[in-house]
Each structure stands twice: as C-alpha cells, then as structure tokens.
Amino acid sequence: MDDLKLLRDLGTAFEHEPPATLARQRERLLRARPRGGGVGRWVSWWTAGLVAAATAVAVVVPTVLIGDRHPAAPPAGTDSVDVSGAMNVLLIGSDTRQGAGNVEYGPRMADAGAHSDTIVILHVPADRGSAVAVSVPRDSIVRIPRCGSSPAREDMINSAYRTGGAGCLRTTLETLTGLTIRHTVEVDFAGFKKVVDALGGVQVTLPRPVDDRMAKLRLPAGRSMLDGEQALGYVRLRRYGAEGSDISRIKRQQELVLATLQRLRDALFDPGRLRAFLGVMHESVRTDLSPEAMYELAVGMSETKLTFMTVPWRPHPDDPNRLAWQQPDAAELFKSLE
Amino acid sequence: MITQPATRGADSELVSASLTEPEAFAELFDRYSAMLYRYVSKRLGPEPAEDLVGETFLIAFSRRRSYDLAMPDARPWLFGILTKLISRHHRGEAARYRALLRAPVEAEVESPADRVAAGVSAQAVRAELAGALAALPAKDRDVLLLIAWGDLTYEETARALAIPIGTVRSRLNRGRRKVRAALGDANPLEEE
Numbered sequence: 001m002d003d004l005k006l007l008r009d010l011g012t013a014f015e016h017e018p019p020a021t022l023a024r025q026r027e028r029l030l031r032a033r034p035r036g037g038g039v040g041r042w043v044s045w046w047t048a049g050l051v052a053a054a055t056a057v058a059v060v061v062p063t064v065l066i067g068d069r070h071p072a073a074p075p076a077g078t079d080s081v082d083v084s085g086a087m088n089v090l091l092i093g094s095d096t097r098q099g100a101g102n103v104e105y106g107p108r109m110a111d112a113g114a115h116s117d118t119i120v121i122l123h124v125p126a127d128r129g130s131a132v133a134v135s136v137p138r139d140s141i142v143r144i145p146r147c148g149s150s151p152a153r154e155d156m157i158n159s160a161y162r163t164g165g166a167g168c169l170r171t172t173l174e175t176l177t178g179l180t181i182r183h184t185v186e187v188d189f190a191g192f193k194k195v196v197d198a199l200g201g202v203q204v205t206l207p208r209p210v211d212d213r214m215a216k217l218r219l220p221a222g223r224s225m226l227d228g229e230q231a232l233g234y235v236r237l238r239r240y241g242a243e244g245s246d247i248s249r250i251k252r253q254q255e256l257v258l259a260t261l262q263r264l265r266d267a268l269f270d271p272g273r274l275r276a277f278l279g280v281m282h283e284s285v286r287t288d289l290s291p292e293a294m295y296e297l298a299v300g301m302s303e304t305k306l307t308f309m310t311v312p313w314r315p316h317p318d319d320p321n322r323l324a325w326q327q328p329d330a331a332e333l334f335k336s337l338e
Numbered sequence: 339m340i341t342q343p344a345t346r347g348a349d350s351e352l353v354s355a356s357l358t359e360p361e362a363f364a365e366l367f368d369r370y371s372a373m374l375y376r377y378v379s380k381r382l383g384p385e386p387a388e389d390l391v392g393e394t395f396l397i398a399f400s401r402r403r404s405y406d407l408a409m410p411d412a413r414p415w416l417f418g419i420l421t422k423l424i425s426r427h428h429r430g431e432a433a434r435y436r437a438l439l440r441a442p443v444e445a446e447v448e449s450p451a452d453r454v455a456a457g458v459s460a461q462a463v464r465a466e467l468a469g470a471l472a473a474l475p476a477k478d479r480d481v482l483l484l485i486a487w488g489d490l491t492y493e494e495t496a497r498a499l500a501i502p503i504g505t506v507r508s509r510l511n512r513g514r515r516k517v518r519a520a521l522g523d524a525n526p527l528e529e530e
Contacts, residue, residue: 003517007486010467014438016379016387018372025392026367029399205354205407207347223407255358 086126088337089289090170090184091133092161093118093192119157121173121181123337132337135310136173140323144172156322176325177334185287191280192235193228198280201225202259204234212237231256309333349412353405363399366412371395373413374420380487382427383434394420409497417488418498421480428476435472438465463521470520474513481506482513 119136138158146152147160147168161169166184174181196202203225210219217233219226226234235256312329316322349369355362371391378387397419398412405415424431471479484495492510496503 003514003521004486006463006467006521007482007517010464011380011483011487013464014380014383015376016384018375018391019384019388022371022375022388022391025371025388025395026364028392029367029395030361030364205350207351255354 087124087182088179089122089124090166090173090181091118091120091122092166092169092184092186093120094161094186094188119161119169119173121177121179121337123179132309134333134337137311137313137323139321140311140313140325141316141319142172142176142325144168145175147171177337178331179334179337183287183289185289188286193232194280195228196226196231197228201227202231202256204231204255204259210234210237348410350405350407350410353402353412354407356399356402360399363395363402366398366416367395370413370416374416377417377488378420378424381424381431381483386427386430390420390423393423397423411494414490414494414497417484417490417494418500421484421498425476425480431479432472435468438468466520467517470517474516478509478513478516481509482517485510 119138121134121136123132123134125131136157138156140157141154142157144150144153144155144157144160147164150163150168157169157172160172164171166186170181170184173179203223205223206219206221209221210217212218212233214236217230217237219230219234224230235252237252312326312333313323314326316324349366352362352365356366374391374394375387378390382390394416398416401419405412409415471483474482480499481495484490484498485492488495490498492503492506496506499506
C-alpha cells in the first residue's frame with residue numbers, strides 16, 4: 001500500500017483546472033503598486049527604466065539618503081537656496097578616460113575628448129510630488145546646433161558633449177526638446193568607481209559568465225560582488241546581453257543603480273561607510289549646483305516618486321546600429337514635461 | 339546580431355530583472371499560476387483558489403527584494419507564501435474534507451479517465467483519506483500536502499516553510515502514519 005500514491009490520487013480527484021478568469025489576477029499584479037517606500041519607488045509598472053549608474057547615483061542617492069530618517073547632516077553653512085519651482089536638470093555620466101584612475105581603460109582614446117556615456121534629463125515639478133528621469137540613448141542621431149567652433153550637423157548626440165562639453169549638450173537638448181534646462185550635473189566614471197568602493201561593492205546576478213578583455217572583466221555566472229573597478233567594467237560591456245547594443249548596456253547600468261541604492265540603504269546603518277560615501281560624492285561630481293542647492297533639492301525631493309523613462313526611439317533608417325527618436329512620441333513626452 | 343536565449347532562464351533571473359523592470363514579474367505568474375491554482379483547488383476547492391493565487395503573487399512581488407537570488411527555482415518561495423494564506427482557511431479546509439467524508443465519494447469523480455487513473459480501490463478509501471487529512475494538525479498537513487500535492491521535494495518543502503529538513507521528515511512521517519492507520523482500518527484487503 002502506497003499511501004502517498006493514494007493521496008495523490010485523492011488530490012487528482014479534487015483538482016480543478018484554472019479558469020480563464022485567472023488572467024484577471026495577472027492584471028491585478030500588473031496594476032499593483034509596490035508597497036512601502038524606500039529605494040526605487042515606481043510611479044508606474046510600465047516605465048522602461050533606462051537610467052545610468054553614475055548620474056542617477058549622483059542625484060537620486062542624496063535624495064534617498066536624506067529621505068530616510070537618517071542623520072545625514074546638512075553641509076556646513078547651509079542657508080536657504082532657491083531651487084524651488086519646476087526645473088529640469090541635465091545629468092551626464094562622462095567617460096573622459098583621463099586622469100590616473102581612468103587612463104588604463106582606453107589609452108588610445110586619451111586624446112579623443114570626453115564622451116557623454118550617459119545622458120539623463122531629470123524633470124522635477126514644482127510640487128516635488130513626482131520626478132521623471134528621461135534617458136537619452138547616446139547612440140541617438142540628432143540635429144546638433146552650432147556651438148563654439150563646431151558647425152551645426154546631424155550626428156550622434158554624445159558628439160555634442162565631446163566637441164562642446166556640457167554647455168553644448170545642454171543647448172542641443174534644449175533645442176531638441178523645447179525644455180529649459182537649468183542645471184547640469186556631471187559624474188566621471190572614475191567617480192563612479194569610487195562611489196562603489198566607498199559602499200563596499202555592489203552585487204549583481206549574471207545569467208552567463210563574462211570574459212571580456214576590452215572591459216577587463218571576468219566573472220562567473222550567478223551572483224557576484226563587484227568592486228568599483230569591476231562595476232565599471234560591467235557597465236562598459238557592450239557585447240553582452242540579448243541586444244548587444246547600447247540599450248542592453250543601459251539596462252545593466254540601471255540594474256547597477258538599483259544595486260547601488262540597495263547597498264546605500266545598508267550603509268545608512270554603518271556611519272563609517274556613510275561618511276566615506278558622502279565624501280566621495282562630494283569630490284566626484286561636477287555641477288553648477290552648489291552643495292547647498294543640491295542639499296536643498298535633495299531635501300525637497302525626499303518624498304518624491306521617481307519614474308524612469310527613455311526617449312521613445314527606433315532603429316535609425318540609415319544605420320541599424322544607431323537610433324532615431326520616435327516622433328511624435330518623443331515630442332509629446334517632452335511636451336508633457338513642460 | 340540579435341540572439342535569443344536557447345533555454346528558459348531561471349526564476350531567480352526573472353526576480354532579479356523585476357527589480358528594474360517590474361513587468362518581468364508577470365512571467366513568473368505565467369509560469370506558476372496554473373500550478374498554484376491546481377494546488378489550492380485540491381485543498382480548498384475552486385472558489386477561493388483564484389483570489390489566493392492572485393494574492394500570493396502580489397505578496398511575492400512586494401517581497402521580491404528579499405528573494406534569495408542564489409535559488410534558481412521560485413516554486414518553494416511561492417508555495418511558502420501560498421501555504422501561509424491557506425492557513426487562514428484551515429477550518430474551511432478541514433470542514434471540506436469532512437464533508438467529502440460524508441458525501442458519496444463518487445460524486446467527486448467526474449470523468450471515466452479519472453476513474454481509471456485513480457483506480458477503484460482509491461475510490462473506496464478516499465473518504466477515509468479525507469477524514470485522516472481533516473484530523474491532521476495543520477503543520478503536519480502542510481508538509482504532507484506540499485509533498486503529495488505540490489510535488490515539492492523534502493528540501494523544497496523545508497525552504498517553503500522555513501523549517502529544518504529534519505522537521506519536514508518528522509512531520510511527514512507522523513502525517514503518513516496517521517493516513518496509513520486510517521487506510522489500514524478501512525482497507526485490510528490492500529495490505530500485503
């Protein structure tokens with residue numbers, strides 16, 4: 001007598017097949033809002049989040065820090081600074097490949113100028129209730145206006161940064177989107193590396209092993225704890241992921257942002273790590289916002305819901321390896337942010 | 339340039355992906371909702387099953403950050419959540435088994451295929467089995483049914499209920515002993 005078999009038979013007799021209406025529960029799941037606050041608040045399920053590590057860390061992280069009930073003391077001499085009202089902030093993760101910390105990644109590119117690897121427009125409405133971070137794929141072919149000595153042209157958007165710096169990229173984006181961009185925040189890759197190290201590394205989970213000489217990265221499949229150097233290599237991988245493109249790279253960056261934010265939450269309970277992190281933040285970020293203004297902004301945004309989006313795009317008709325903005329969707333997106 | 343993964347990725351990859359793309363979690367629903375539905379329908383009947391499955395995934399989604407990504411298979415995790423939800427219905431569950439004990443068992447068997455598969459002898463002992471299940475302490479019943487009806491291994495059951503594997507074994511043995519006792523009384527012809 002096999003009692004387990006008899007039990008199974010009994011189960012079969014009781015069993016009902018799922019009805020078609022079970023699909024309603026799937027809808028329920030898709031409509032669900034994540035509960036609770038903390039890291040990674042999502043306004044919507046449907047945000048294809050394509051935000052890049054360095055820049056988002058620069059702005060979102062202080063937000064989370066101060067947003068949590070934790071004693072992140074305001075910078076000395078903080079007075080009230082006017083960062084009120086709706087504003088757009090341009091976040092640039094740059095890849096200058098210059099300086100001691102960076103040159104080993106691309107010695108032959110040392111004279112090629114700075115690349116904007118990551119471009120995000122952060123829109124903060126006046127009431128600070130919700131903010132939108134719009135990623136601009138760097139492979140977007142767009143109309144770049146004349147800046148300085150460079151003539152107007154059609155080119156990849158990150159060439160605007162390479163030839164004209166943050167100012168030119170800002171002008172280009174203002175022309176393209178019709179938005180007024182009030183501030184820029186730049187984070188260098190070397191800075192990102194330090195941020196990760198200050199946090200004691202970040203954890204990623206890889207579906208396949210990585211062995212990429214260009215990114216100087218070798219990792220097994222599964223979970224790995226990455227130090228700053230490895231995290232940087234991971235962000236830079238291009239021949240990994242289904243699309244083998246900028247888009248899958250952006251996805252990895254976003255993954256890393258969330259992993260970093262997760263680490264940061266842990267660090268909140270470790271004063272030593274927290275101090276190291278705040279120090280690194282301060283020296284790794286280049287911006288026209290004063291520390292006081294960043295602090296004010298971060299405080300103002302501590303309860304803000306952040307939505308990640310990307311500029312609607314399609315493969316470029318002339319070059320499938322490049323992107324073109326999908327119109328009128330892109331224009332409508334930016335119009336909604338005015 | 340575009341390559342598709344040859345095999346289906348691990349559940350843990352979906353959970354991990356859902357951290358940045360919440361909609362990836364819906365794929366877990368597609369994989370396991372039917373399985374969980376069948377399991378609840380055995381224990382509590384079809385009426386509450388749909389809602390409990392939906393609730394299970396909502397809870398799982400809200401806790402996805404605490405999922406141990408070293409575990410490729412999400413079934414024990416989902417069954418664990420579901421088991422907690424079922425425990426709120428344990429009175430209803432026992433009452434259902436007892437009702438089946440009183441009712442003519444044949445009414446539960448709807449198709450001839452079922453009859454063949456289940457076998458005549460099983461039909462004859464179902465009432466006793468149902469009675470034994472109704473009488474089991476809830477904790478022993480959870481273990482027994484996760485294994486018999488949920489098709490979990492001992493390890494997976496231990497993970498689902500967050501108990502040591504030794505506890506799984508002892509609860510299972512206790513449950514099976516009681517079931518066998520009920521069967522032995524009812525069905526001496528089955529003894530070998």
